[in-house]
Amino acid sequence: MSSAEKAIPRSLAEIPNSRPRYIGRPTNRLEDPALLTGRTQFIDDVVLPRMLHCAILRSPHAHAKITAIDTSAAEKLAGVAAIVTGEDARRWSNPVMTVPPGWGTHCLAIDKVRFVGEPVVAVAATSRYVAEDALELITVDYEPLPAVVDARQALAVGSPLLFEENGDNVMFRKLFTWGDVDAAFTDAAHVVQRDFRWHRLGANPLETFGVISQWDEVEGTLTCRGSFQAQNHFAMSRAMVFNLPLHKVRFISHPHGGSFGGKGGARGTDITALLSRKSGGRPVKWIEDRMEYLAGGASQAWDRHYDAALALDVDGKVLGFRVRLLDDLGATAEGWGAVSAAKPLTAFTGCYAIPAAQYDLTIVATNKLPGSPYRGMGPPPHNWVLEQLMDLAARELGLDPAEIRRRNFIPPAAFPYTIASGNEYDSGNYEATLAAALAMGDYRALREKQARLRSEGRYLGIGLVTTIEPGVFDWNAYAIVGQPGTGVPEGATVAIDLFGKLTIKVGFALEGQGQYTVAAQVLADWFNVDIADVRVIPLDTLSAPPHFGPGGSRLGVAVTGAVLGAAQRLTEKLIAVAAGLFRTTPDQVELRDGRIGVKGNPEASMPFQEVAQAMLGRSDLLPPGIDPNPEATYVWTAPGRTPADDQGRAKSYLTAANACHLVVVEVDVDTAQVRIEKYWIADDCGTRLNPASVEGQTQGGVAQGVGAALLEEAVYDEDGQLRTSTFMDYLLPTIYEVPMTVKQALCTPSPFAPLGAKGCGEGAMHATPAAILCAINDALAPLGLEFREVPASPQRLWTLLRQARRDR
Amino acid sequence: MTSTRRIGMTVNGERYEADVEPRTTLVDFLRGTLGLTGTHVGCEHGVCGACTVLWNGKAVRSCIMLAVQADGAELKTVEGLARGATLHPIQQAFLEKRGLQCGFCTPGLMLSIDELLARTSAPTDTEITDTIGGHLCRCTGYQAIVEAVHLAIEKLRTK
């Protein structure tokens, strides 16, 4: 299209409908009837002719040489069609791409294993039962090597090495300095410095990863169906792994039973592709089971050791913020590797106007499961460190936690505001969000209640945190760890059929956030039709316009931009045709409330559908040279993004949503149990395209935050054995642990994003762990105790409380 | 050596018979043999509740039940809730209250709620919590599910 193309509407007032019915309203979801009746086709529901089932034999050792593999007995088992080992992987594939490069392996271990659960041999058989029977007939001889499980030990001289050829276990090291940090700390009246420890935990969607791969050696193609969070990214990586041109690789994403970043599946996809090839092209299905997911899937993120400090002046104004992070990424940098440690750059200093900051980042390899993304990607632990330090600083200065935050907020007039680490926040009103939460919870009364109960020997804690959720992710945020690119395209094709109904074709599958409904809401309001007249169709990687899909709190905003852009283009086409029909020029024709007509002449108009019908069925009426296809595609990418400088500074994430969480917990100091009593959330994510969806994302984020704060942890022993290998030990929160929250929505629309919406899908995960930990510390303050470990498991709390009991 | 056993059961009012290996779990039988894929598999060790079905009217985890144990039983799965295109009041309540996001845990959860509401038309809050408490939902944070249960109670009362 021409350079004169209209900008994407940034407010509802800009769309051609005087009475929009769907955008901004809690619209029922199009996807729900199929989900509620069990008709949605998840990957494990798919059966293909001659399909085989894969089971994977995994390493029982954290670190060992493989000296021999004997699959002969398994090969003889009836029903076994193919077996692959590291030798097949070496012959037919490349190691996976990693961030940073050079820290990856093939999908099946070659020569040595690096973590418990690493795939070693895979079998394809007529059923999963038989495939698992076959695994028991395979023998693998290992020569155990010393394992390194602790990140600090991995840095020590003489540590066992994960990749000998790399010389040490340091995957990445860089000191980022933004502003005069040294001066800030020299000039400070107060410096608050602490260490913090965040243990491994992760996504655990209810559906694990699944895939069916089919290798066609005649066509030279690979077709994979599965629960891929970002199908295009998967296809690209597989093309590189198998030396295939990208157009020979087709990825078909099925609806997911949740993802949260931790769907994973690259190894399983590659393994099934190898098995399909070896079995002569039969489709091979692998459904990761829960124990595989916990030991070898995308189930673990954020294994972090922090040492951080705030420099403050006498009034409690923060002058500088220093963070030293030792990030334990596990055995490899596959998946998204170092990306999660880089993401805090997008909101390093939180809601606060902190002029100088420093990030001393070291990422190491250990003999544990490679880390994966998880909701929020990197900021949830970082926010906890910052918010807890703010509380501790408040305590040192004798300020209320609310007051120290108020004194440091970026003021509303300062937006757009560039933070020290380089990202630009689009808009916000942090003071208003804080005020709303305090009013909802009646903060003063809470403090009075706390004092009263303390005199009765009960320990109530109040947690108050204010956080940023960077929205609409951009590759440029990750340039510093070796991930190239600026901009993340998301495309949509909208079309009108001969009967006047609408379709939107997209490149992503359902995952739970409700983006099909958002897309349909936008298009229904654009053309002023019933939402039931819009259908959203997911396309595979070779059919869809350029796309990425869900991730980094982007898709709601991005798909809105894509649908608006496509609708706008389609409207231009309709107008060109209608101008011919009305014997006028296009500039005299407009779409308004679902009718296309001559401006200022209500008599000369017709339903937009009729224009489309003319395009498809009445070529005799069309102006010469017109494209008769009532369809248009638009690929949206965030405007105004900039490449990163050598300190990682860039305009990266487009939007900055803001929330204030206020929580009351009670700590039973005798049993070390923490109970969440009340929870309030004031949240500003700009325009809410579908408020019910936003609310669901918020509450879901709270649940995952509760899990992180109190329950969830992947525990390894000194030998690198996973001790939390089932749902009996890896503890997801249930209804008993998750608070029913009271929420209030505020709206500071984004001046840059489509319809003013801000990314909000990762939501409460950014704030809840910090809020609960701050509350626990607030409860423990009268005992003179500080607790700086996540999760705050009863065992850890009890150890601290017992120590205090002894000391007294 | 694999031996099979002839079993029969009624699922959602339809009679089925099949030969199964004794080791076949009920959920694999329902999904794989009968093709009723609305029942989902989340953990295969009886914790998450995604595979919950009604066994003679009682909610059970079909991943830790063998198909042979259900020989002669009456089962109900999510496919048995709606009548044609008309959603069951529990389904309709989930839709209206947004009691689901990814929808993977939802079929099992709705069957537990179905059992509860068949037993009592006015469950206590504790009974509602205990019913939901046997299910893991990773998306919703449970709040909308509780609201959906209350709405379902209302819908069933006024039906």
Add this chain to the structure above:
Amino acid sequence: MKPPIFDYATPASVAEAIALLARYEGEAKLLSGGQSLVPLLNMRLARPAVLVDLARIAALDWVRVADGVVAIGAMTRQRTVELAPEVQERHPLLHAGLQLIAHPQNRNQGTIGGSLAHADPAAELPALAVALDASFEAAGPEGTRTVAAADFFLTYLTTALAATEILTSVRFPMLPARTGWAIQEVARRHGDFALAGVVAVVGLALSGAISRARVVLYGVGATPVRAAAAERLLEGHVADAALLASASAQAAADLEEPLTDVHASADYRRDLARVLVGRALAEAMTRAHAA
């Protein structure tokens, strides 16, 4: 996570089941509700040659509340007992304990006898059985015999049942008048196995002194653990805070090394035991005074 191959038998009578156990000489495994066994099969941690499913033996599925006893057939589902109005009314401790077992969906399938015979030391039913002086009826090739709860639980997952014996029923005596009870536990989440739990029963004399005390801990040893010394401290005395504190300290001190696992150390479990015994006794005392 798919089970290994096994055969499957559905005896119609206890005698037939016993004969199967004898025939397979330790290679057979009894299947009752399967809530513990089938997960182990799925993980291939249990590999029986044959599963002997007791569910078709109708004679094992019954509840009778009479003569001061709640008697239950071994294959009765936990939920059936929990929802029985006469159990709720006449044996509130048993009712309360049943509600702590996992989740309703597990109790719908899980059986009373299955849980007792599985003998997980962190489970509620074994502790209730010991606290209530329950008695077990077992049937074997030689006939039937009665085993007292105190003699039934030998060690972790091991009972006094012989390899060819089947638990057929259990009798839980009801509590006498002027008796209070409590069951308290700490678990990571509601429905998880307890890190530590306690069943406390106290009977009061007309004087107000404790005439009979029963304190049984679970989750802290290889079997349910009776805190005998603590019981003796309590009996014959009027309860006050100091007495309860010393009894709970005694109960905790007397524990042999509790289990250490990923959720709780031995020391934490011991300390939890102390706190829970004190709280449970206080709750039981309140009930006893109200009774």
